[in-house]
Amino acid sequence: NHPVALIAGPCVMENEAHTLAIARQLLEVKNELGVGVVFKASFDKANRTSVSAYRGPGLESGLRILDKVRQQTGLPIVSDIHDVSQVEAAAEVLDILQIPAFLCRQTDLLLAAGRSGKVVNIKKGQFLAPWDMANAVAKVASTGNDRILLTERGTSFGYNNLVVDMRSLAVMRELGCPVVFDATHAVQLPGGAGTSSGGQRQFVAALSRAAVAVGVDGLFWEVHPDPDRALCDGANSLPLDQVKKTLKEMMAIDAIVKGNTES
Amino acid sequence: NHPVALIAGPCVMENEAHTLAIARQLLEVKNELGVGVVFKASFDKANRTSVSAYRGPGLESGLRILDKVRQQTGLPIVSDIHDVSQVEAAAEVLDILQIPAFLCRQTDLLLAAGRSGKVVNIKKGQFLAPWDMANAVAKVASTGNDRILLTERGTSFGYNNLVVDMRSLAVMRELGCPVVFDATHAVQLPGGAGTSSGGQRQFVAALSRAAVAVGVDGLFWEVHPDPDRALCDGANSLPLDQVKKTLKEMMAIDAIVKGNTES
């Protein structure tokens, strides 16, 4: 029953300086609040809505930047992989390999991630019931790797909308894995802006509070110094300067729920 | 930004002694925790799944019992009305007239409830978006009565299941009405048991914590001294002896969220 940790960073790496600046600010939050922080940024957005959307620096450059983040900040690093061919290189730099929600049933990707020996964070597909994640867990576990995280990021609810079924956090915890709540993608409006996904940043804090109140091991927030100019998912990213204050509130609720408010 | 209050009681009145005993225990909870408590019990379950299910003591006997509850405990009373013809008698005894979710668009019922001058608690239909409740509010408000509560009790999600979209609590609060979260009916599995609805009592506390963390004005729990023998909705009722402990946790989260932890 550890205190809640934070996985955070920009949706996609925009460039090296930008990425490092964000990471340093997250390190400060970590130090000031005494909270676990994992840095997250994508090197390639492989499933953007539109073919002409920005995808990122690519595998090689992206991993090089993430490696610098780790060296300069000491933060553990997570990024998402999309293809078996990426696993080896990614595992050299990353602490956690993340399986995107759309790919959470791709057996080969799960097996390759498992075999890397790294922690594997499987995002629950928008099309899956929480109990169905037992099968995804079993795929990774079949490699002998049981360091598995499960992430809730919302479930299909009609068209161009997602809903977070808070029961799923409890159901997935029963599977024996730490559970992360990805508030950023949970408030996405998929395809809601025509050639890109819309988002409802205004609900990130409220849904995060709800998830922490149910009981989770981690929160996942995409953050940006200026979300309205972000190259990806700005509509649902949290402004970087709100992270500390928002996270503090989470920690207070988490302490009550986990019964470790020291008296 | 008042502290969260509790609406609680048995789903349906089983008999006078039983109803009074529950009410007295809820009064104790109120006194021990210093929390607002409203007593709720139905006199008639007008839309049970099966025609042969127990419906309750009926309007006249039911109101007589509820009147005794009020006199003996001093708790304010809420019950649900199903028909314009019930409003006058109900308004003589009840403090809050509750509009069932299935009936939340029945204009005449909303108008009659509004004209009674009593507080009106409108439950959001399982088939409605939270912003659509603006129209239900406008119907009641058109009578000059603006003492309106809105209650979230889950939204249709596939068959025989409901999901709570926690965003709806924030959306409905924007309509200017206090918002109640009905955890009992939110964990109903409608029709899920063939000739009755199933329920998932195990999620009542977790979803209630989540709702309080988002921010609500009230919680609604059906309670029973022995839920497995309840004549209605036992599968999702909270055991009476767990109310105090569970409510205390809610109050702690509520205090953090509303910023009124005394420093």
Next chain:
Amino acid sequence: NHPVALIAGPCVMENEAHTLAIARQLLEVKNELGVGVVFKASFDKANRTSVSAYRGPGLESGLRILDKVRQQTGLPIVSDIHDVSQVEAAAEVLDILQIPAFLCRQTDLLLAAGRSGKVVNIKKGQFLAPWDMANAVAKVASTGNDRILLTERGTSFGYNNLVVDMRSLAVMRELGCPVVFDATHAVQLPGGAGTSSGGQRQFVAALSRAAVAVGVDGLFWEVHPDPDRALCDGANSLPLDQVKKTLKEMMAIDAIVKGNTES
């Protein structure tokens, strides 16, 4: 395995002349195509989105108009009832009493309709699985009346949208009742226009063809000589002058599906 019949008419009676004119045109369709036609119009729209929307002529005037329709056209008549108090008067004029979808679990209304001895058309709630209609059927049948129709009109699918699960037509037919497909309300966008429901008239014919191809006993279309000026549900009403042509196509598909192409 009778040929498909049509239930049609304006959503709500706008006035006597208007109602009679529509009925006469439907009678012509019936005579020209040799198809069963039932006339439908509401005397009171009891659950309009907005309190200021037009509701109709009311019970008394409405039934008087419907009685004239029957006398002048000989068409059987269906209309919806919302309250037990309306059943007796309605049963004197109507051939079929229709239970609105939101009210399909209101036990007293179902029992009163059943006791009238008239055919009862129960619309499936947007919040119900098709198999759950067995309980609604049992309520009516408990009165000794087994002349029951079931109508599909779409199921909640996210917010402000409905989806027609074509499987439900087959599932409900297994319950032993003739099944009607209400294409008009199936293409409603509930609350989709803010203070009224939107609609997608352009899908009425396509969904009707689909339902007939699955196999149904009746189609339900709201029709209007000038849908854009209709006082209710214009967005999803079929223009009156398209009824004959559209219905002919349905009859051709129906004949194939029911294997009675050759006479």
Next chain:
Amino acid sequence: NHPVALIAGPCVMENEAHTLAIARQLLEVKNELGVGVVFKASFDKANRTSVSAYRGPGLESGLRILDKVRQQTGLPIVSDIHDVSQVEAAAEVLDILQIPAFLCRQTDLLLAAGRSGKVVNIKKGQFLAPWDMANAVAKVASTGNDRILLTERGTSFGYNNLVVDMRSLAVMRELGCPVVFDATHAVQLPGGAGTSSGGQRQFVAALSRAAVAVGVDGLFWEVHPDPDRALCDGANSLPLDQVKKTLKEMMAIDAIVKGNTES
């Protein structure tokens, strides 16, 4: 406005003889009914529910078998690809490259498929609105390849269930691509059998009739000589000996809907 065609075959190739036998029977259907038939079988099921489920003969052996099918029957061949690395080999044998529903937003896969110059059949994700497929089409079309099919296979509807929104067939046709209805996967109950997906074979014909009545260019049926012993998706596969009779009914409805009843 061509007559409806059929894409059919076993879910997965079980072995060469078995695959060829099915193909020969489909060729007979084609010849007897004068209908377009495309042969479909997977060489690798890359996203089975369980890690221990049968996956198929693999890329190399699978393509070899499919090549034999083409040579022996002359039927055009479609199979699904899961990874950019498979495209080149697949394009040498296949006429149509199929993008699995879960992968319909994977930009690189869509681009590689497009660049092959082959027809690309994109299955609509269970998590996507039909209009969102415009973005998937644009990805393939950006390669200069506009030979694109879109396939409907159901949409997430609560947990462990899918619903077919028949409107989506009309919406996707507006995008300018031929539209296929995959009845087999539309009646899947994803994860519904614990460690595998359940299925509702009994609705394949009814939903296919509905889709044809709405108007489609193709039907997609997985077929098997003995579905209960199939190594994959048996619960929703059509028995091979029912294909001809069922398809004949589809052709009759299709002829009416497309107005080409008289020759």
